[in-house]
Amino acid sequence: MxxxxxxxxxxxxxxxxxxxxxxxxxxxxxxxxxxxxxxxxxxxxxxxxxxxxxxxxxxxxxxxxxxxxxxxxxxxxxxxxxxxxxxxxxSAIAKKIWTYIDSLNPYAETIKQFQAINAKLDRYLIELSQVEFDLDLGELKIFTLKLEACNDELQRNVVLKQEVESRGIELPFEVGNVASTRNWLTSLL
Structure with a gap:
């Protein structure tokens, strides 16, 4: 035994x-x-x-x-x-002891806040993954190939500018204008 x-x-x-x-x-x-x-x-x-x-x-x-x-x-x-x-x-005694032990961790409240934020982010990511961005996979593949074919920044800028214009995307700065881009970046600070 x-x-x-x-x-x-x-x-x-x-x-x-x-x-x-x-x-x-x-x-x-x-x-x-x-x-x-x-x-x-x-x-x-x-x-x-x-x-x-x-x-x-x-x-x-x-x-x-x-x-x-x-x-x-x-x-x-x-x-x-x-x-x-x-x-x-x-039991009542055990609950008091477990609560006391939980309070010994100085970052317990912060950890709970981060866990809540993480749960919200997970929900947002799930919702975002369900949103359809109206992207055609063929067009996306062609765009990727064009970017990969670029040899320098100038060519990439031209490809990106063409794509922005073709999709009608409004940017908060003028493409190709360095001063406009810097002003916009400064306004973000």
Whole structure:
């Protein structure tokens, strides 16, 4: 039974260490601590259940006594797992502790703001990807080939100017006029 206890505890410890090192679900610090606590509470429940089975087995010498001891050990393991997990993760005391640990991170609020901004950007990108820009792939390929064929900046400027004029794009500066371009760039500051 000792070997079983060591094997079960070792398995849970290895899972907890893997979770802490690799963090495959990209959990924040508090969620990571809660997941590790949950894994360790499972190992504690397994130890208590195994000890219960070991203590009941010599007492239950009647027919089906070994099965009854095994059932009692499994029942205690399950109930203790649920009870410990609930207490360590969701009880009033635990919530206060998890809130306090979360407040220790000085950048927690900033991280939450960045996560909210990231979610908004993801939504905008999804919406933007659904907008059709009325681009013909053939025209785009021809335009790309024209740009690739250019040997210097002067040729690129000519190709870009032709494309701007053909599409009727209004620019905030005059193409080819360096002073106009500089004025526009200065106005952006």
């Amino acid at each position: 000792t070997i079983k206890i060591v094997r079960e505890v070792w398995g849970q410890l290895v899972q907890a260490i893997k979770l802490m090192i690799f963090n495959p679900d990209q959990l924040n610090f508090v969620e990571l601590c809660q997941a590790v606590t949950s894994l360790l509470s499972i190992s504690v429940a397994t130890v208590v259940g195994s000890i219960t089975y070991t203590q009941l087995l010599p007492i239950c010498t009647f027919p089906f006594g070994a099965e009854l001891a095994g059932f009692a050990g499994a029942l205690i393991t399950g109930v203790l797992t649920l009870g410990l997990n609930y207490f360590l993760l969701y």
